[in-house]
Amino acid sequence: MPETDKDGTQSLADKIERLFHVVRRPDRTPHSNEEVARACRESTGESFSATYLWQLRTGRRDNPTKRHLEALAGFFQVPPAYFFDGEEAAAIGRELEVLGALRDVGVQRVALRAVxxxxxxxxxxxxxxxxxxxxxxxxxxxxxxxxxxxxx
Missing domain, CATH: 1.20.5 (Single alpha-helices involved in coiled-coils or other helix-helix interfaces)
Structure with missing residues (x-):
């Protein structure tokens, strides 16, 4: 179960980890830290290393700049509010759960048969x-x- 902050919301590390778990490459393999960091560097023009991203994913760092979070949101195609607004994060989290479930081949078969x-x-x-x-x-x-x- 994801860890939560003092106010009951998911931690930044858990939010980022969830994105890596659910949002995959077209071949369904996960994105690498290096791949995401490179895309974030290119979109912001700022320093953004694979090590820094790993630190964010593991909770070793938890105070990124707004631009870094916007770059992550852009890469994973979620609204930046996912990182800033607890209610929005919860709603997007539910959508991510559905997307994760739809990755499962068995779920896809049931859904397609129900069409x-x-x-x-x-x-x-x-x-x-x-x-x-x-x-x-x-x-x-x-x-x-x-x-x-x-x-x-």
Whole structure:
């Protein structure tokens, strides 16, 4: 689970890490620190190294300039408010979760098969998914309990 700041918002490091996790190259591989830093240097004309980006990602540095954050937002194609506004960050975070889920091939297959279904059919699919999710959650809890009980 992402760490949060004192006010309950996600830390800067977690926000940046989430962008790296969800926003990928066309071949679905993650962007490198060097690649992102180079693009940020080119867009701002300011110093922006891969090491500096790593420090931001890991929380070792947490006070970048506004221009640096705007460059990161531009690279990852999110509004700069993602870094500055807690409500906006939460909304964008939810959108990123959806994008992350859509990267999953199984989710894509289900979504593509649902195209063209009536609203009632989509409701039925949603209900079925809810039932399966509850069943899997129960099974997962039972499995954890069995593993815990089997541990000496």
């Amino acid at each position: 063209g279904l009536s609203p009632e059919g989509l409701d039925t699919v949603g209900e079925l998914i809810d039932v399966i999710a509850r069943h899997e959650a129960v099974r997962s809890r039972e499995q954890r309990h069995e593993e815990r009980d089997a541990t000496p």
